[in-house]
Amino acid sequence: MNHIRFTILQQWPFALVYRLAILLPLAFSCSKAACEVLPIDPGSWTLAVLPDTQNYTEFNYPHFTTQTQWIADNAVSHNIKYVIHEGDVTEHNSVTQWDRGLTSMNLLNGVVPYAIATGNHDHGPSGFSGNRDSLFNDPNYFGPGSPYANQASVGGFFETGKTDNSYHTFNAGGQDWLVLALEWAPRDEVVVWADQIVQNHPDHLTMMATHAYMYYDETRYDWATKGGSQSWNPHSYPLGSNPAETVNDGQELWDDLVSKHDNFRMTFSGHVIGDGTGFLSSTGDMGNEVHQMLANYQFKQEGGNGDMRLLEFKPDGKTVVVRTYSPVLDRYDASYDQEFTLRLNEYHEPLAPAINQHAVVANLLVVGDAAPGGNTVGAITVPQSSLPGVGTLQLNRGDYEISVDGSGLVYQRGILLASITQNLRDGHRATVEAGRNSYGGGLMALSLTKAGLAGVTEVNFNNSVAWFDFEAGWQGAHVNSNGTLATDAFNEVEQSMLNKQGLGRYSLDLGVNSQSEGLLFAIGNNNSNTVVQTAPYSDGSGWDMRVQHNGAAFSATGVDRNFSFIYLPYDTEGMIGGLYDGATDSHISSAGDFTMSRLSTGEYELTILGETPETGMLLLTISDEYFDGSITAPNNNLLSYEPTLSDTFLINSVDASGLILEDSSFSWAFISFDDPIAPATGPSADFDGDGDVDDADLLQWKSSYGVDALADADSDGDSDGQDFLAWQRQYTGSLTVATTVVEPSSLTLLALLSAFMKRIPK
Numbered sequence: 001m002n003h004i005r006f007t008i009l010q011q012w013p014f015a016l017v018y019r020l021a022i023l024l025p026l027a028f029s030c031s032k033a034a035c036e037v038l039p040i041d042p043g044s045w046t047l048a049v050l051p052d053t054q055n056y057t058e059f060n061y062p063h064f065t066t067q068t069q070w071i072a073d074n075a076v077s078h079n080i081k082y083v084i085h086e087g088d089v090t091e092h093n094s095v096t097q098w099d100r101g102l103t104s105m106n107l108l109n110g111v112v113p114y115a116i117a118t119g120n121h122d123h124g125p126s127g128f129s130g131n132r133d134s135l136f137n138d139p140n141y142f143g144p145g146s147p148y149a150n151q152a153s154v155g156g157f158f159e160t161g162k163t164d165n166s167y168h169t170f171n172a173g174g175q176d177w178l179v180l181a182l183e184w185a186p187r188d189e190v191v192v193w194a195d196q197i198v199q200n201h202p203d204h205l206t207m208m209a210t211h212a213y214m215y216y217d218e219t220r221y222d223w224a225t226k227g228g229s230q231s232w233n234p235h236s237y238p239l240g241s242n243p244a245e246t247v248n249d250g251q252e253l254w255d256d257l258v259s260k261h262d263n264f265r266m267t268f269s270g271h272v273i274g275d276g277t278g279f280l281s282s283t284g285d286m287g288n289e290v291h292q293m294l295a296n297y298q299f300k301q302e303g304g305n306g307d308m309r310l311l312e313f314k315p316d317g318k319t320v321v322v323r324t325y326s327p328v329l330d331r332y333d334a335s336y337d338q339e340f341t342l343r344l345n346e347y348h349e350p351l352a353p354a355i356n357q358h359a360v361v362a363n364l365l366v367v368g369d370a371a372p373g374g375n376t377v378g379a380i381t382v383p384q385s386s387l388p389g390v391g392t393l394q395l396n397r398g399d400y401e402i403s404v405d406g407s408g409l410v411y412q413r414g415i416l417l418a419s420i421t422q423n424l425r426d427g428h429r430a431t432v433e434a435g436r437n438s439y440g441g442g443l444m445a446l447s448l449t450k451a452g453l454a455g456v457t458e459v460n461f462n463n464s465v466a467w468f469d470f471e472a473g474w475q476g477a478h479v480n481s482n483g484t485l486a487t488d489a490f491n492e493v494e495q496s497m498l499n500k501q502g503l504g505r506y507s508l509d510l511g512v513n514s515q516s517e518g519l520l521f522a523i524g525n526n527n528s529n530t531v532v533q534t535a536p537y538s539d540g541s542g543w544d545m546r547v548q549h550n551g552a553a554f555s556a557t558g559v560d561r562n563f564s565f566i567y568l569p570y571d572t573e574g575m576i577g578g579l580y581d582g583a584t585d586s587h588i589s590s591a592g593d594f595t596m597s598r599l600s601t602g603e604y605e606l607t608i609l610g611e612t613p614e615t616g617m618l619l620l621t622i623s624d625e626y627f628d629g630s631i632t633a634p635n636n637n638l639l640s641y642e643p644t645l646s647d648t649f650l651i652n653s654v655d656a657s658g659l660i661l662e663d664s665s666f667s668w669a670f671i672s673f674d675d676p677i678a679p680a681t682g683p684s685a686d687f688d689g690d691g692d693v694d695d696a697d698l699l700q701w702k703s704s705y706g707v708d709a710l711a712d713a714d715s716d717g718d719s720d721g722q723d724f725l726a727w728q729r730q731y732t733g734s735l736t737v738a739t740t741v742v743e744p745s746s747l748t749l750l751a752l753l754s755a756f757m758k759r760i761p762k
Contacts, residue, residue: 037074037077037078037325038323038332039077039078040077040078040079040312041312041314041315042315043173043314043315044079044173044312044313044314044315045079045080045081045172045173045312045313046078046079046080046081046310046311046312046313047080047081047082047083047084047310047311047313048071048080048082048083048084048112048308048309048310048311049083049084049085049086049209049268049293049295049308049309049310049311050064050067050068050083050084050085050086050308051086051270051276051295051296051297051298051304051307051308051309052086052087052088052119052270052271052296052297052298052304053067053085053088053089053101053104053303053304054088054089054090054091054097054119054121054127054298054303055091055298055302055303055304056100056104056303056304057089057090057091057097057098057100057101057104058090058091058092058097058303059302059303060100061302061303063302063303063304063305063306063328064100064101064104065103065104065107066306066327066328067104067306067308067327067328068083068104068105068107068108069107069327070327071083071107071108071111071112072107072108072111072112075111075112078310078312079172080112081112081113081170081172082112082113082114082115082153082168082170082172082177082179083108083112083113083114083115084114084115084116084117084179084181084207084209084268085105085114085115085116085117085209086117086119086209086211086268086269086270086271086295086296087116087117087118087119087120087122087184087209087210087211087269087270087271088119088120088121088122088211088270088271088298089101089105089116089118089119089122089136090121090122090127090135091121091127092121092126092127093121093122093123093124093125093126093127093133093134093135094126094127094135095135098135098136098138098141101141102140102141102142105142105148106147109147109148110147113151113152113153113154113168113170114148114151115166115168115179115181115209116136116142116148116181117181117182117183117184117209117210117211118134118136118164118183118184118211119184119211119212119270119271120184120185120211120212120234120237120271122134122135122136122184123183123184124238128238129184129185129237129238129239130238130239131238131239131242132164132183132184132239132245134164136163136164137161137162137163137164142163143161143162143163144161144162144163146163148163149163151168153168153169153170154166154167154168155167155168155169155178155197156197158189158190158193158194164183165181165182165183165186165190165193165194166180166181167179167180167181167194167197168181169201169204172313173313173315173317174317175205175317176201176203176204176205177204177205177206177207178197178198178201178204178205178206178207178263179206179207179208179209180194180197180198180206180207180208180209180210181208181209181210182194182208182209182210182253183210184210184211184212184234184239185211185212185234185235185237185239185240185247185248185249186210186247186248186253187245187246187247187248188246188248189246190248191248191252191253191256191257194208194257195256195257195260195261198257198260198261198263198264199261201263202263203263204263205263205264205265205344206261206263206264206265207264207265207266207267207268208253208257208258208264208266208267208268209267209268209269210253210267210269211269211270211271212232212233212234212249212250212269212270212271212272213249213250213253213267213269213292213294214250214267214269214272214278214279214280214292214293214294215230215250215272215278215294216272216273216274216275216276216277216278216294217230217274217278218278218279218280218350218351219278219280220249220250220251220253220254220280220292221233221234221249221250221251222249222250222251223235223236223240223249223251223252224251224252225251231272231274232271232272232273233249234247234248234249235247235249250269250292253267254282258284258290259282259284259285259290260284260285260286261284261286261288262284262286262287262288263288264284264288264290265288265289265290265291265344265345266290266291266292266293267290267291267292267293268293268295268309269292269293269294270294270295270296271294271296272294272296273296273298273299274443275337275407275408275410275443276294276295276296276297276298276299276300277294277295277296277337277338278292278293278294279291279292279293279294279337279340279348279350279351280292280350281347281348281349281350283347288345289344289345289346289347289348291320291342291344291348293309293322295307295309295324305326305328305329306326306327306328306329307324307325307326307333308324308325308326308327309322309323309324309325310322310323310324310325311323317344318343318344318345318346319341319342319343319344320341320342320343320344321339321340321341321342322338322339322340322341322342323338323339324338324339333406334406335405335406335407336351336352336353336354336405336407337351337353337407338406353404353405353407353413354388354405355469355471355472356388356404356467356469356471356472357469357472357678357679358386358472358676358677358678359386359466359467359468359474359671359676359677359678360386360388360390360404360466360467360469360676361385361386361390361464361465361466361467361616361617361671361673361676362382362384362385362386362390362392362464362465362617362673363382363383363384363385363421363462363463363464363613363614363617364380364381364382364392364400364462364463364464364465365380365381365382365383365462366380366400366460366461366462366463367379367380367381367460368397368460369426369460370425370426370427370428370430370450370459370460370461371426371428371459380392380393380400383614384614384615384673385673386672386673386674386676388404388405389404389405389406390402390403390404390465390467391403391404391406392465396458397458397459397460398447398448398449398458398459398460398461399445399446399447399448399458399527400445400446400448400463401443401445402416402444402445402446402465402467404467408443408444409443409444409467410443410444411436411443411444411478411486411489411525412470412486412487412488412489413469413470413471414467414468414469414470414471414474414476415434415467415468415470415474415476415477415478415564415565415566416434416444416446416465416466416467416468416523416564417434417465417466417468417521417523417564417566417619418432418433418434418446418463418464418465418466418523419432419463419464419617419618419619419620419639419640419641420432420448420461420462420463420639420640420641421461421462421463421464421613421617421640421641421642422461422462422640422642423640423641423642423650423652425459425460425461425462428450428451428459428461429450429451429452429638429640429654429659430448430449430450430451430459430461430463430640431448431449431451431529431531431550431638432446432447432448432449432461432463432523433446433447433449433523433524433525433526433527433528433529433530433531434446434447434465434523434524434525434564435447435525435526435527436478436486436489436525436526436562436564445527446463446465447526447527447529448460448461448463449529449550451550451551451638451654451656451659452550452551452656452657452658452659453529453550453551457529464617464618465617466617466619466671468566470490470491472678472679473491473492473679474491474492474566474679475491475492475493475510475566475567476490476491476492476493476564476565476566476567477489477490477491477493477498477564477565478490478525478562478563478564479498479506479525479562479563479564479565480562481547481560481561481562482500482560483498483499483500483506484498485498486562493510497509497510497511501544502556502557503557503558503559503560504546504547504548504557504558504559504560504561505544505545505546505556505557505558505633506545506546506547507542507543507544507545508520508542508543508545508565509541509542509543510542510567512567512569513540514536514537514540514541514542514543515536515537515538515539515540515579515588515589516540516588516589517540517569517570517589518567518568518569518570518572519567519568519570519577519578519579519621519623519667519668519669520534520536520543520565520566520567520568520621520623520667521565521566521567521568521619521620521621521667521669522534522545522563522564522565522621523563523564523565523621524547524561524562524563524564525561525562525563525564526561526562526563528561529549529550529551530547530548530549530550530559530561530563531547531548531549531550531638531656532545532546532547532563532565532621533545533546533548533621533622533624533634533635533636533637534546534565534621534622534623534634534667535622535623535624535625535626535633535634535635535665536579536623536625537625538625543623544625544633544634545563545565545634546558546633546634547559547560547561547563548636548656550638550656551656551657552636552656552657553636553656553657554626554628554631554633554635554636554656554657555631555633555636556631556632556633568669568677569680570589570590570591571591571680572591572677572678572679572680573677573678573679573680573681574671574672574675574676574677574678575591575592575669575677576591576592576593576594576608576669576670577590577591577592577619577667577668577669577670578590578591578592578594578596578667578668579623579665579666579667580596580604580665580666580667580668581665582598582602582604582653582663582664582665582666583663583664583665585597585598585604588665592608592670593608593609594606594607594608594609594670595607598663599650600661601661601662601663602637602652602653602654602660602661602662602663602664603650603651603652603653603661604650604651604653605644605648605649605650605651606618606641606648606649606651606668606670607648607649608649608670611670611672612643612647612648613641613642613643613647613649614643614647615672615673615674616670616671616672616673617670617671617673618641618649618651618668618669618670618671619667619668619669619671620639620640620641620651620666620667620668621639621666621667622634622635622636622637622638622639622653622664622665622666623665623666623667624637624664624665624666626664635664635665636655636656636657637653637654637655637656637662637664637666638653638654638655638656638659639651639652639653639664639666640652651666651668653666684713685697685701685711685713685723685726685727685731687700687701687704687710687711687713687727688700693727693731694731697711697727698727701719701723701724701727704719705719705720705724706718706719706720707719711723711727713726713727714726
């Protein structure tokens, strides 16, 4: 079976999220048996890192205590040498919450030493960081004279009477380590002090914990350069505007502390939400590599699900395996950014999800009445899905978070499309959008609303989703309401291809015949009750596109809103689909084996041999230029489908404003769960057919140039300079024969070859 992982992302004030009465049971990346605590290698040791616990202490969830009890219970078996808390022990810097935090952390006393970096919510009245006062420094909690302050591993504190800036030393794996635990938004004088501490310990490898250092976009906080574009920067808080205070963010800490010392190896921070995870390897001034990690799970169910980081330092003294484990759920999160392996003092590439070469698709089955009501939630299941697994969770009526292989969908990475898979539910119809950044962090989520209404009325409806990863080569884009391409959120699309024609009206020319070469699928990219209709121009020169409210009557204009599109050429691998004219019951163009029949006005039955709505899903987009006697524009109809009793697809087309069945033209594509569509494989420069593109293929090109088509990489029937360029782009070998290539004696080709040789990495 597919292991479906679920991701809960930020949407509302946390208190509301955590008090949801009905939550979908989670399915994780391992079975119960496999989730028994993983042993460490003989000779390894473990560092445990506790992300923000503020919601545990605020709402009195037992998860904080479960974490520290697990650490105490496994201190010997996992050779846990130190524990680091990244800050925000509390939410409101109150006695009650510090009492709860103390109870949890006291379980480590005398068992495993620990360091705590205070967070913004640990300071100031009600935890709003209006000043640097914190109950953390009270001797009854973690202040002078407390068990925390009296740990043998504590080397000292920045100032008398306070413990919120400390350094710690310990030995593990035959190596001395130094830990800096710095206050929220460290002052300049604290940075100077920490710099001296590192200088005083040149033989200790150093790690630093401070609450706000990294951002979720894999960069450091950098107020000087990015300002308010990075939310929650320490400079944006009250301390930052107090002229009597100095504040340092991540970049400033890097410049004035971390980068200066060749013994720095790691930093740890929390604070940030979005997806709550960040990673960056950077080279210090002395040539050393520093791994910088962000981990914060406070936006998850019940304030974090008990997730914490366990770093296993292997016996070789270099390898570190980073895992995310929840003793509350007894599971490891195997997502790409939650489990990975590092090498100390070696650069690590940015963490990135695996490239999904094919579309990732799933059916979503939603429990609950469709009728608008309160924002109660019900279970969503994924009865059918391709691999890797698709996960989802309903945070609100009609609002669904989507993940692929356990990770939320970042809009720069690709396009999320969705279809309504019920024509009627409780007498209602629905539409769907795939919102960009609707819930923070640049992550994608679905928004389902009642069809035929200008206002937003959320409803529960079954639907299907399809994720297209730009890295696989899909051609598509996210588009801003003004007609510009969203920054770094498109592939194989240029701004010159897209033009804004009027209010909510756009034209698109991808350089293909829009009538015969492929299909365009579009979706609203908001959370604002919009739909997108398209119409291929009659001469095939592109598409007319309109964004409008889903209940709007037909008109020449729409509304300026964000939208997204994907183009699927008919040569897409596994393609079954077409451009269908419902009024004439005929296809203008198509690919694959199927039959489509018009049953009545606005109702069509699709039959695909060997396939059913349980073996795959449909993409649907209106593709109809409509003329009402005075106005020409894409038709305003809405589309949905559902299974028939004979397991075929029953497609409905209804007028947007009246919800009356009405014929229209539309684009459709079937995507199998077992064998999803994938971009067509392009021509290869592997001229000798041995599975690689190397110097032997260059020899073949040399022999075939201007003679035959045995080195034809672009399928144009000859071997010419364009095929050499294809060889250059696809080259995978080690160039050894370039000096023997003297013919053809074209100066241009020799110049190309020379330029390529300069680009070959040494």
